[in-house]
Amino acid sequence: MEAAAGGGCGSGPPLLLSEGEQQCYSELFARCVGAAGGGPGSGPPEAARTVPGTVTAAAGPVADLFRASQLPAETLHQITELCGAKRVGYFGPTQFYIALKLIAAAQSGLPVRIESIKCELPLPRFMMSKTDAEIRFGNPAELHGTKVQIPYLITEKNTFKRMDDEDKQETQSPTMSPLASPPSSPPHYQRVPLSHGYSKLRSSTEQMHPAPYEARQPLVQPEGPSSGAPGAKPPRHKASLIRSFSVEREPHDNSSNYPDEPWRITEEQREYYVNQFRSLQPDPSSFISGSVAKNFFTKSKLSIPELSYIWELSDADCDGALTLPEFCAAFHLIVARKNGYPLPEGLPPTLQPEYLQAAFPKPKRECTLFDSYSESMPANQQPRDLNRMEKLSIKDTADFPVPTQDVTSDDKQEQNKTRLALKSTADEALPKDMSEDPATSKDSNSLKARPRSRSYSSTSIEEAMKRGEDPPTPPPRPQKTHSRASSLDLNKVFQPSVPATKSGLLPPPPALPPRPCPSQISHHNVNSERSAHPKPPTQLPNYGDFRLQKQSEQVSEAEIHPQLNRAPSQVAESSPTKKDIPHSQPPSKPIRRKFRPENSATESQEPPSTVGGPVSAASGKPHAAVQKQSSKQKKAIQTAIRKNKEANAVLARLNSELQQQLKEVHQERIALENQLEQLRPVTVL
Amino acid sequence: MAVCVAVIAKENYPLYIRSIPTENELKFHYMVHTSLDVVDEKISAMGKALVDQRELYLGLLYPTEDYKVYPSHQSPCVESTFPNQLCRYGYVTNSKVKFVMVVDSSNTALRDNEIRSMFRKLHNSYTDVMCNPFYNPGDRIHSRAFDSMVTSMMIQVC
Numbered sequence: 001m002e003a004a005a006g007g008g009c010g011s012g013p014p015l016l017l018s019e020g021e022q023q024c025y026s027e028l029f030a031r032c033v034g035a036a037g038g039g040p041g042s043g044p045p046e047a048a049r050t051v052p053g054t055v056t057a058a059a060g061p062v063a064d065l066f067r068a069s070q071l072p073a074e075t076l077h078q079i080t081e082l083c084g085a086k087r088v089g090y091f092g093p094t095q096f097y098i099a100l101k102l103i104a105a106a107q108s109g110l111p112v113r114i115e116s117i118k119c120e121l122p123l124p125r126f127m128m129s130k131t132d133a134e135i136r137f138g139n140p141a142e143l144h145g146t147k148v149q150i151p152y153l154i155t156e157k158n159t160f161k162r163m164d165d166e167d168k169q170e171t172q173s174p175t176m177s178p179l180a181s182p183p184s185s186p187p188h189y190q191r192v193p194l195s196h197g198y199s200k201l202r203s204s205t206e207q208m209h210p211a212p213y214e215a216r217q218p219l220v221q222p223e224g225p226s227s228g229a230p231g232a233k234p235p236r237h238k239a240s241l242i243r244s245f246s247v248e249r250e251p252h253d254n255s256s257n258y259p260d261e262p263w264r265i266t267e268e269q270r271e272y273y274v275n276q277f278r279s280l281q282p283d284p285s286s287f288i289s290g291s292v293a294k295n296f297f298t299k300s301k302l303s304i305p306e307l308s309y310i311w312e313l314s315d316a317d318c319d320g321a322l323t324l325p326e327f328c329a330a331f332h333l334i335v336a337r338k339n340g341y342p343l344p345e346g347l348p349p350t351l352q353p354e355y356l357q358a359a360f361p362k363p364k365r366e367c368t369l370f371d372s373y374s375e376s377m378p379a380n381q382q383p384r385d386l387n388r389m390e391k392l393s394i395k396d397t398a399d400f401p402v403p404t405q406d407v408t409s410d411d412k413q414e415q416n417k418t419r420l421a422l423k424s425t426a427d428e429a430l431p432k433d434m435s436e437d438p439a440t441s442k443d444s445n446s447l448k449a450r451p452r453s454r455s456y457s458s459t460s461i462e463e464a465m466k467r468g469e470d471p472p473t474p475p476p477r478p479q480k481t482h483s484r485a486s487s488l489d490l491n492k493v494f495q496p497s498v499p500a501t502k503s504g505l506l507p508p509p510p511a512l513p514p515r516p517c518p519s520q521i522s523h524h525n526v527n528s529e530r531s532a533h534p535k536p537p538t539q540l541p542n543y544g545d546f547r548l549q550k551q552s553e554q555v556s557e558a559e560i561h562p563q564l565n566r567a568p569s570q571v572a573e574s575s576p577t578k579k580d581i582p583h584s585q586p587p588s589k590p591i592r593r594k595f596r597p598e599n600s601a602t603e604s605q606e607p608p609s610t611v612g613g614p615v616s617a618a619s620g621k622p623h624a625a626v627q628k629q630s631s632k633q634k635k636a637i638q639t640a641i642r643k644n645k646e647a648n649a650v651l652a653r654l655n656s657e658l659q660q661q662l663k664e665v666h667q668e669r670i671a672l673e674n675q676l677e678q679l680r681p682v683t684v685l
Numbered sequence: 686m687a688v689c690v691a692v693i694a695k696e697n698y699p700l701y702i703r704s705i706p707t708e709n710e711l712k713f714h715y716m717v718h719t720s721l722d723v724v725d726e727k728i729s730a731m732g733k734a735l736v737d738q739r740e741l742y743l744g745l746l747y748p749t750e751d752y753k754v755y756p757s758h759q760s761p762c763v764e765s766t767f768p769n770q771l772c773r774y775g776y777v778t779n780s781k782v783k784f785v786m787v788v789d790s791s792n793t794a795l796r797d798n799e800i801r802s803m804f805r806k807l808h809n810s811y812t813d814v815m816c817n818p819f820y821n822p823g824d825r826i827h828s829r830a831f832d833s834m835v836t837s838m839m840i841q842v843c
Contacts, residue, residue, distance in 0.1 A: 290816070
């Protein structure tokens with residue numbers, strides 16, 4: 001809406017202000033007035049206009065503002081003169097507006113003339129950060145958010161890309177033609193140093209998007225009409241915040257309060273990260289294990305050393321797992337890296353888990369807030385999935401294949417990014433107050449504690465697997481229990497008819513066979529197992545059962561076969577012996593009986609071993625004839641014999657080797673002697 | 686001061702070697718290599734003893750020997766002995782990863798406890814490196830945190 005500003009003042013020709021200009025100017029005026037002495041709020045432009053006489057802007061702030069426009073002093077003098085302030089002695093709203101318009105004209109390169117202000121001009125640009133109006137100007141709330149977003153985005157991207165740029169010149173250069181329309185603002189936005197944008201973001205509280213937009217463009221000259229009334233209060237609030245966070249123009253802004261702008265996570269980004277976290281681990285208060293995170297981050301296509309370094313930075317407690325804040329930090333670092341930022345030497349303070357915990361106390365809550373907020377946003381704005389990444393760079397979101405949304409969002413980036421970024425910054429400003437959440441710090445502590453336990457999960461799994469792979473080591477004990485049960489029956493069974501029972505027992509339980517069986521079998525040949533076998537006794541020739549079990553060793557099988565043949569005959573013999581033996585070893589007895597497989601395993605090993613050696617022959621006899629003591633002795637003797645045999649074998653081998661060496665040495669000696677002989681033919685003479 | 690720190694994998698290949706006088710790096714490599722034999726000997730001597738923290742530390746591996754500095758690389762035959770006493774210390778972890786540290790004791794005779802604490806720090810940093818899922822066991826260690834820790838050890842003791 002156009003309004004004639006200069007109506008009642010008579011200070012000059014009627015001033016036609018566009019809506020945005022109205023807003024800007026009124027804001028600026030209010031600021032100047034307010035700065036002068038807590039002046040009245042910026043009423044509607046009409047009000048200001050209609051009551052020109054009552055409101056005057058103090059010269060001080062006005063002068064500052066004019067100086068901020070960075071026009072030469074002479075021009076400013078001209079402007080002041082022209083606008084009539086000098087004439088009337090004060091800066092009334094009319095004068096102020098005219099002056100602003102003249103400034104805009106001057107900045108656009110037009111001569112400072114009253115006529116200049118008649119054409120549509122872009123809003124005047126004021127460099128100084130304290131001019132909150134600029135900030136507000138920056139919000140082309142009227143421009144559809146899309147336009148604003150685009151420029152913002154571009155700005156963000158450019159700033160990110162050119163961290164080193166000093167954008168002073170850019171802000172000054174009149175990028176816009178006098179007929180600047182909102183679309184022309186993009187160039188401006190490009191110049192906005194990232195830090196500024198971020199600072200604004202940071203400082204913005206949760207506001208309607210116009211407010212964030214305003215906050216975002218501290219240095220950007222207002223493209224066009226600023227947002228309407230809704231932004232009035234919040235912008236002011238924000239303006240104050242922004243003022244407090246005012247930063248130098250240096251893009252890097254290292255000296256500002258936000259030296260690590262790129263390392264701050266915006267609200268949108270935060271939401272995005274939280275969603276990604278949830279996709280990996282449903283419980284946001286839990287953590288992601290290292291392998292899961294590794295797979296996820298590998299998709300970002302960064303090099304492994306870089307990912308390794310990022311992990312090092314972000315896993316603060318070095319437990320091999322990522323809690324939510326750690327995950328957000330890592331994700332953010334990856335995003336930054338993909339956007340071309342060099343990785344920092346140390347974890348930036350804004351990415352520290354404690355900070356993140358405090359800054360985003362309840363991700364869920366904010367999520368919901370954000371969601372509701374986004375719903376209220378125009379349709380073209382895409383909530384979150386926009387990618388925080390977008391803030392960093394337009395193109396990079398696509399790189400991360402994980403969220404397909406990102407791809408789509410990329411398409412819409414231009415429209416939504418700025419808006420979302422603004423929103424997020426608005427949200428972020430709130431979380432700034434760390435005091436908010438002592439509880440979250442506790443949570444973080446507990447979270448940290450948990451990861452420790454979790455990090456061991458993988459190891460435990462491996463251990464479990466190892467245990468699972470250990471079938472061969474079967475505890476013979478269980479067999480004993482079985483046997484105990486069976487022993488009762490067996491005893492009864494055996495006594496009446498041994499052979500019958502034996503035969504009956506033979507078929508039944510191959511299943512049980514103890515793993516020791518194969519190992520034992522293998523040992524047979526080595527003659528080792530006998531003593532090692534937990535079951536003491538004597539070899540029971542239950543070869544038949546033994547054969548039923550898998551035989552890893554052919555030899556053992558071979559041994560077993562002959563034994564098997566003997567088994568039946570021996571079974572009868574053994575059974576009585578077994579009966580005797582049981583007294584001393586009830587558990588073993590049943591084992592022998594019932595668990596043929598086991599018994600056979602154990603016993604087979606014994607018998608085979610005996611078979612293997614000369615002892616085998618003897619084993620049968622002793623069993624038959626000897627009592628349990630004799631069987632024990634037998635066993636001891638057999639053990640000793642076996643050991644002696646082994647020693648013999650070793651010594652024999654050693655002997656042969658030494659003999660061999662001796663031979664070689666002899667040969668060498670002979671060769672050397674021959675050489676010697678050849679070498680002294682003279683002596684022969 | 687620690688002039689050389691080395692992390693040797695179970696299979697006796699180096700995961701990380703860093704020495705302060707970088708010009709004689711090869712010599713340090715050789716020294717560490719020879720120290721491995723001593724380490725192995727000590728490990729086997731321990732037999733089946735349970736490896737606890739104390740036994741992880743192997744103590745002085747080698748009697749101090751003169752550290753020969755070659756004046757020029759072109760003439761290796763000419764040696765001028767530089768009376769630097771070098772002490773090698775060893776430390777082995779449960780997973781048979783060995784840490785060897787060559788310490789120049791000319792300035793200060795480091796106490797045993799200091800050596801132990803240095804090894805403990807090394808071990809902690811090593812476990813932190815292990816915790817990184819992007820680190821494959823058996824790779825060379827490129828972790829910056831580990832590097833900085835080793836640097837601090839080498840410099841501070843200097």
